[in-house]
Amino acid sequence: MKFSTRGRYALRAMIMLAEHYGDGPLTIRVISEKQEISLKYLEAIMRTFATAGLVISAKGKSGGFILAKNPAEISMADILKTSEGTLSPVPCLDNPEICALKEGCKSMKMWKGLKEVTLKYLESISLRDIAVQEMARHFQDYQD
16 A cells, blocks of 8 residues: 555644644644645645644644644544545445446455554554654654
């Protein structure tokens, strides 16, 4: 399974928000610059997350984005499903009508199993897990 640039960028932005959880809003410009993501592209990603209820957009002079929930309550599955639209390895899992072989598909069980395993794995990892791991890596780099 291959995730798009959108999914990878979304994950980077959300990790940064998790690392600053409780510090107040981060401006989209700061996230864009630190994560090297086009401002326009990041705006679209953050709108998607705001609509999904994963981030809150704070307006005004000290505005920006903050996580809508504790990072421990946001899974990698939440982030990737929101940014990618689906975690299905093949399109026919989401829309069986597109496949002429839907009734006798010999590989459907395998595709469903792959989706279930992927989803279970991504649900087992929280945004907090990733942020803590990343902060520990940065601390270790500082110590060396």
